[in-house]
Amino acid sequence: MHNVLLKWLGRLLMSLGALLLLATLLFIGGNFWVLATTAAYIERQPQQCRPTDVGIVFGTSHWTRSGVRNPHFHARMRTAASLIEHSQVDHLLLSGDNRTQAYNEPRAMWRELYRRGVASEQMTMDFAGFSTYDTLVRARDVFQLDKTLLITQGWHLPRAIYIGRALGMDVTGCVADDATVNVGWHLKLREWAARVATLGDLYIWGREPYFLGTPEPIELKERAPIDLILPSLNERFTAP
Template identity: 70%
Template sequence: MQPPVGRGITLVIRSLGAILLLAALLLVGANLWILGRTLPYIERDMGQCAAQEVGIVFGTSNWTRSGVRNPHFHGRMATAARLIEDDQLEHLLISGDNRTQAYNEPRAMWRELSRRGVAAEQMTMDFAGFSTFDTLARARDVFEVDSAMLITQDWHLPRAVYIGRVLGMEVNGCAAYERTVSSVWQLRMREWVARVATLGDLYLWGRKPYFLGPVEPLILPVVGPRALEPLEPSEAFEKSEAFEESDTFEQLELLQKPEPVRRLELFENGGEENSGEEDSDEEKGVEPDPGLSGMTNE
């Protein structure tokens, strides 16, 4: 007969095994569900992406934490600029994090897209796109976008498309240029976990966007003929040229940024906290530093 201590250890081991099995089934099941539901709405060949009026470009840092240019940022910018050039899109909603004055994703995106030939009147900046969920919720509720093309890397698109469609938007995904990097597997693994969390956000705890603010319907101006100097796909990840700030950019930024969001720029580390879960650097597409693999932000 097995002693009580032995029976207790056996019970603990079996319980842990059952929990791990359930977690694995949940992880696999949630990912298969999201991938299966979004597959018909994702196009990995840019030339086959259906034309839309509005494209939503998801923000990410243009630098990695190791101090080199982020290939995911430049892939998204190159894809968005090419879609505009090929008349597959008329307008870009560029959405990203601008919590402090020192970190401004939409502004960096505006500069890079301008350098690639996209006209200022074809871009609208969203300074409160703190996460994938926030970007899509604000596109629907603030900018009143109900149909759009989503532009980001292919490993991020299933979750973005799924969120958009659950929110009632007619969205399709167009995969951004992707350069093979050694640490992309970390982003893909993190995305598997993020998809499970997304189901909880949408169906269990009713996640709300961090900040909405007043309604600002997206106005699509008529753009006349323009002379572009497009970059080839092979140039998507070349070093960006310096961009000098102009009065035009500053005026556009002030006009597009609502007052409550401008106040968010003043928040520093001791400022107001976000009550909802935010995308980590990995989720936004910031390439992990191999030398700092144990120091990722969750």
């Protein structure tokens, strides 16, 4: 009886070890795949980001849980306002969480960007961007975007770009980082897990957005030809 129990425990431990090894390989492999397939679509300097009609700014809280200003929020707003100022983007889709009346990410983004000089007619708010996945599905199906620039932190962009391109959108990314801010290990770990979960959302369980709604295409003024925009960009970024 004792020998049978030992054999059973041995097999159980071997099975658990094999499952742990498989999970580890999937975790590492999934992250490597997302990073490797999106690296070519990410620009780390705003002046190098692809000019396009609409840029998507991903929502996050204006404040941290400790009650201080969220540097990630302000880095996104600063980058988005700069892209508008230098005519690389004509319009901004502000997509974030507004599950309750007391928490409204799009409205906070709108106010901050307006304070930074972005005109109200250059901004559209999406109040149902409850997740990165929801934001991109709604950008495609509700706001009728097939080509766009994604504006968020460098650690977030690979997942966002992977989702967008998997949905058939022509997306590139513009990094909105703050060089003075260190990304904590807990945030990195959460993002590593989210990348793997994204593969499941897309290819296994067929995730649907929390709320889709009816189409609301963003109406834009006609964009100037790119050969007229680029000279002015070069002059602005090389001016003393």
